[in-house]
Amino acid sequence: AQKITQTQPGMFVQEKEAVTLDCTYDTSDPSYGLFWYKQPSSGEMIFLIYQGSYDQQNATEGRYSLNFQKARKSANLVISASQLGDSAMYFCAMREGPTNAGKSTFGDGTTLTVKP
């Protein structure tokens, strides 16, 4: 079974609107971290936001927020007030506890296109 599932291969959003990118995960480890990265066409991975499994509140970083629903094992990324520069590939990733030490598992990504 896939550990990270991103069901939206591509998404479109109008500039200045909000968009939600879906991510579900699968782990039996009680201690884990969830990350979102942005990858522009240039290739570099840009860290956006992090949520720890024990964090009580949803993470927020500027226009990015992570809608963490632990019982449903989902960690959706919400981008508010989309900008043209947000057009990129977005990856959800998870890092688990000791048995998978050092290893982050990535989803297949969602390509976001922001339309003017």
Place this chain on the structure above:
Amino acid sequence: EAGVTQSPTHLIKTRGQQATLRCSPISGHTSVYWYQQALGLGLQFLLWYDEGEERNRGNFPPRFSGRQFPNYSSELNVNALELEDSALYLCASSLVHAPGPEAFFGQGTRLTVV
């Protein structure tokens, strides 16, 4: 402060040759991670080095190997190159390993095997 730097940016090799990719982590970071990203796909974990030791590796054959130097920089070696090894190889570093700290990535080395 300099970020994670990788060299070379691009590398073209012939099938059967060896490729060496290099990574310099952010100053003070002791953990280095290597990932392979085939075209249009997500990242696949390759190797994790911390304090000079290989701590974990992904599901890749032994011809993928590497090392970490005393200054925490790292080298990834791919022997007996195959066409399927063509990919973007990304290096990341972090201060310590835990589920918490995020990893910062370099810009990658694009390896093309012909």
